[in-house]
Amino acid sequence: MHIPDGFLTLPVAAATGVAAATAVGYAARRAGREMGESAVPVLGVSAAFIFAAQMLNFPVLAGTSGHFVGGLLACLVVGPWNGVVVMTAIVLLQALLMGDGGLTALGANVLNMAVVGGLLPWLLVRALGGSVRHTRTSYLAVAGVAAWLAVVLASATCAVELAVSGTAPLGAVLPAMVLVHSVIGIGEGLLTVGILGVLLSSRPELLRGYPPPLSLSPSPAGFRKRAWGVAVTGLVVAVLLAVFVAPWASSQPDGLERVAETQAFTDRATDQVAAQTPLFDYQFPLLGDTPWSTSAAGAMGTVVLFGLVVLLGRALGRRASPDGAEIGHDGT
16 A cells, blocks of 8 residues: 555645654654663564565455555554554655655655554554453454454545545545455454464563553563563564565555556556665565565565664663653553
């Protein structure tokens, strides 16, 4: 669902950029208070894993593929504000390193995938968390539905942005985007439930939104050691996904690309800037157009993103209160 350069007019790109910058700026101010420095590795591995998972396009309809977005998952694992920051880092690196998503559309892509596709469905999980029984099954069910809704809401927002830009009529692009992404959203929901299920079985203390409230202290050495253990394991898994699975993911157009083809606005996309990125189209230049080129690019992006988000997390963590006190478990 990454919007390329050319699909949005400059006024729409500017408006979404301002909206995204406002949301991310607020999130960054709140992020350091959600999780202390000892939990920074969890931020890094969350970003790395979601980045690698987004490379795994899966077939959904005839001639169409979809991929995991992960906005809600990020918010549930590292908290809503850190989740927005993590997703922003992913979208930014994809644009700057891989040319995936246009620079002029960066604000729209962050708004769609980090805010609308992450923060809003997290609010749904939080709201329903108090009205459903605090059990594993109910939590996973709500998270699965919210993950599906996240993709649908993000696609609808994208459709509105395209319509306001005059790229396609709202009456045509909105139902088309929602229809195809309602199917892609099923995959998002299943993957979210599967990943959360594994975490609930192995590391429930990592889930910020799981009731009853769980302690995630920012200072004890015990948690710091566990966090780094999880980070190393998760990073290895993410790199393995990027190296051995991503090259053989579906090559069919994703939901937005398919809608652009059927509604004849594909030619509005421009990739002159994107084509200059170091790992354009997830290809490592020295290896040519081969599966291992995708592997190398994916592995490099995964590791680079992990390091950058760890550094960013440390900077945000230092802004937390000196005594290490946290705000509420729910991010308020």
